[in-house]
Amino acid sequence: MTAQRTTVLRAIGLGMILGLAACNGRPAYVVSRFEPVQASWDTLRVSLAFGVRGPFGRLRPAVPDTTTIYVFDAGFDTLYAGSDPVIPIPDAELGHAERLLVEACGDFGRWRVCEQHALRASPKRVRVRHEIAFPEDEAYQEGSYAFDFVVERQRFGAEEWEQINRRAPVDGFLTAYVASGDPVPVRIPFTRNRGRFNLARSERYRDFRYALQSQLFEGREAAVRFDIYARLMGVEAPVASVEKRIVKKSEDERMAEVGHFVEQAAGEVLARLGLDATRRRVYAFVESWTYDPARRRYTVEVSIQWRRGWLRGWDELEGRLVVREDGxxxxxxxxGRAGEDVIVLDSLQVRAAPPRGRDVETGPPRRLKTW
Structure with missing residues (x-):
């Protein structure tokens, strides 16, 4: 059988199939032209036409009773449904290069014919001006953040970027980890641009604390790195990174802190004994002290001396002060005083504001996901 004869037979067969479809009462309606064109990131123009095929495959124009154009985002939420060939697209609210599905349907009585076409939203990126304060407590757990996010998209048909305004806020998360050794990241989610965090509430905090304490025990300084990840429509991307240098207290700094605690404790102890420390001469001496880094606790041997009166000499009370580093x-x-119970004191004030880490430029953050 020749090639020419084969082609003729195939054409006759197609005509027979189309003819049978028509004979079965189902017209062979088709979308003869469907051209969705992005006039800009915010506007879509659709060129659309329909036709019907006769018994021998000849295509004739056909006008549907109704025409409907749909635009769906990547989650198949409807962005548009109507018949206008010029369609607004809420591109600023969409994710980075988010997939869009455009569907055109024509209704011919009880018959419907549809066709689909995929497009992409604009490429987007996030920049952030950031401020992270850490630590804000003596246990190296608490901190705060302030972010100012700027969302940009690539200009339509160009290489430049332009800022866009989004109704939906940018959320995301931080990862915090000790920079040296094998990083053990602690994840800190955020939904607002400003807030506070406590690492102890996060998973893997114990591993993070062990890594930090080990680093501080080996030297006076440790580096804690924070990577900032922004999320647009479920897509996460690293946008900035900052490193905080945590400096361990020196022996002189701890001695000064011990003296500050003892001074407060002496006044409160005398008050519990019914004595007004402000109306008599009082001295508090630090005989010895130790610091337990595992419990972050001071144990101080103290001697408190005060004058009974102008002609009545001095009195003395010796004891042990136990207090955590945060007071x-x-x-x-x-x-040496039989029958006297342990005196539970109010929380003592720390000597000064807790040390804050200082920012260090670290380059781009570790990339968990990319856009």
């Missing part, structure tokens, strides 16, 4: 859980245990 909490302070107790005084008197020595």
């Amino acid at each position: 909490s859980e302070a107790v005084f245990e008197p020595h």
